[in-house]
Amino acid sequence: MNQVSPFHIAIPVHNLAECRQFYNEVLNCEEGRSSEHWVDFNLFGHQLVIHYKPKDKSDSLHHNPVDGHQVPVPHYGVVLPWDVFQEFAQRLKEKKVQFVIEPYIRFEGQVGEQATMFFLDPAGNALEFKSFKDMGQLFAK
16 A cells, blocks of 8 residues: 555534543544634544534434444544554543444454444544554455
């Protein structure tokens, strides 16, 4: 796999202070630039920006069935090395993160076998972190 460039994603949050604390203290993201309306974070080498947006009734998640689970859509996250994923999952459990889908092995024994987990930030944004023992399986059919 070629060197991957960092991505940039900006997400809405209805409580900037609560989400700032979550990304800082729960996910251990280093904070970058900020203003009173947004905050940059280093999310495993990628630029995540939380932007204040008042909550409204349309802020609900859709779910699609995948491997016997209801996967929240939209969602975002990072594909981590296997050992980093395992350590990160354990740290989230220790911090009492409520999982939408607990860490488990998806597509076990099939092409694309992966470890995955889903949880929400305090604003209800869905995050998925995943890992492949064989990164060559990332785009395998």
